[in-house]
Amino acid sequence: MDHGSAHAAPFLTVRDLRVRAVNVPVDPPLQTSRGPFRLAPLVLLDLRTEEGVTGRAYVFTYSPAALGPTAALAANLGPMIAGERLAPAALSRTLAARFQLLGTEGLLGIALALLDMAFWDAAARAAKLPLARLLGAAGDERVPAYASLRGWSAGDLAEESGRAVAAGFRAVKLKFGHPTLEAEREVFRAVRSAVGDGTDILVDPNQFFSVPEAIRRAHHYADWGVGWLEEPVRAGDLRGHAEVARAVPRLPVQRGENDWGPEGIAASLAAHASSLLMPDAMKVGGVSGWMEAAALCKAAGVPMSSHLFIEISAHLLAATAGRDRLEWLDLARPILAAGSPGFAEGSATPGDGPGFGLEWDEEAVARYAA
Ligand SMILES: [Mg+2]
Incomplete structure (x- = not known):
């Protein structure tokens, strides 16, 4: 029997890593109950293989203080995998x-996720497939997306949300966690009148409340018709989230962006901490961790959304059976020459280049080098 045409393509072999740190301006700044973000500290990775295929990915370290250490951690992993066969999930586990x-x-988890995403990107590029298709998707899935707004005041948010709806978004998310409920009511009303009744409005206080205060406000949010309440209390307080969810069942509670690995998502599901989950591609462990989390959410019947990393998340959600919505907040756009998802009529589509399709704008990378 002739097996000639049935042989699998050979593995790529890891050569080395090129790691760069940039502080990308966030313009306009992203306002939150925890203060504004004026810079997005990003670690960019080019994973080079002996075969000439390069896998690319990036992560976001929130604080510039964590940027250098995360980049150094990622670079230190290079010699540990040089010469290894590039089997993405297996290599990540090893x-x-x-x-x-x-x-x-923590930072090591972020560095490991960065490598995992670059492994998958390289494998997809070698197969000449968009990552979504390597993961089994058709690649033309339309993933409902919402605009994650950056403003804080009623006036700014009314203007920004009006622009989002004009651009085609059918849902927007506001940062909440204002000192008083009255202040939040004013902001919500301004946005509602700017976007009209057909637009879903989600709110995110970024862990700002105690459990009793979250429950008190959640009753009002439900009355206003808020679409979901995200991380009302400290992210690690699964029991507190569950209490809020139980106390106000008509308001969906969302969380997950601060859960580490699929194990973190499993713990949230076991605690019935929320009716919705939104893992972060970076904290959940890259593509490998995401797909494990997606299986858990699907089996539990919990719809899964994404957090940041729109270029990567669009591919992951396209391949996620229980997908809900993509958070559209494009922090990396200033340093990208390619890789942004498509967007039309309220939905995102993964890019059709190989892998994630990420290409750096080298001039911008040099300009924003940390
Ligand atoms: Mg959030």
């Missing part, structure tokens, strides 16, 4: 196992 005693959360 690498993580070497840090079992240290633990794989």
Whole structure:
């Protein structure tokens, strides 16, 4: 029998990593109950293989203070995988196992996720497939997207939300966690009158409230018709989230962006902490961690949305059976030459280039180098 045409393509072999740190301006700044973000500290990775295929990915370290250490951690992982066969999920597991005693959360978890995403990107590029298609999607899925707004005052948010609706968004998200409920009511009314009744309005206080205060406000949010309440209390307080969800069942509670790995998502599901989940591609462990989390959410019947990383999340959600919505907040846009998802009529579509399709704008990367 002739097996000639049935042989699998050979593995790529990891050569080395090129890691760069940039502080990208966030313009206009992103306002939150935890203060404004004027800069997005990003670590950019080019994973080079012996075969000439390069895998690319990026992560967001929130604080410039964490940027250098995360970049250094990622760079230090390079020699540990040089010469290895590039089997994305298997290589990620092997690498993580070497840090079992240290633990794989925090900055190390971010560095590991960065590599995982670059492994998958390289594998998809070698197969000449968009990542979504490598993961089994058709690639032309339309993923409902909402505009994550940056403003804080009623006036700014009315203007910004009006622009989002004019651009085709059918849902917007506001940062909440104002000192008083009255202030939030004013902001909500301004946005409602700017977007009209057909637009879903989601709110995110970024962990601002105690459990009793969250429950008190949640009753009002439900009366106003808020679409979901995101992280009302401290992210790690699963029981507190569950209490809020139980106390106000007509208001969906959303969380998940601060859960580490599929294990974190499993813990949230076990605690019935929320009726919706939105893992962060970086904190959940890259593509490998995302797909494990997606299986857990699907089996539990919990709709899954994304957090940041629109270029990557569009591919992941396209391949997620229980997908809900993509958070549209394009922090990396100033340093990208390609890779942005398509957007039309309220939905995003993953890019059709190979892998995530990310290409750096080298001039911008040099300009914003940390
Ligand atoms: Mg959030």
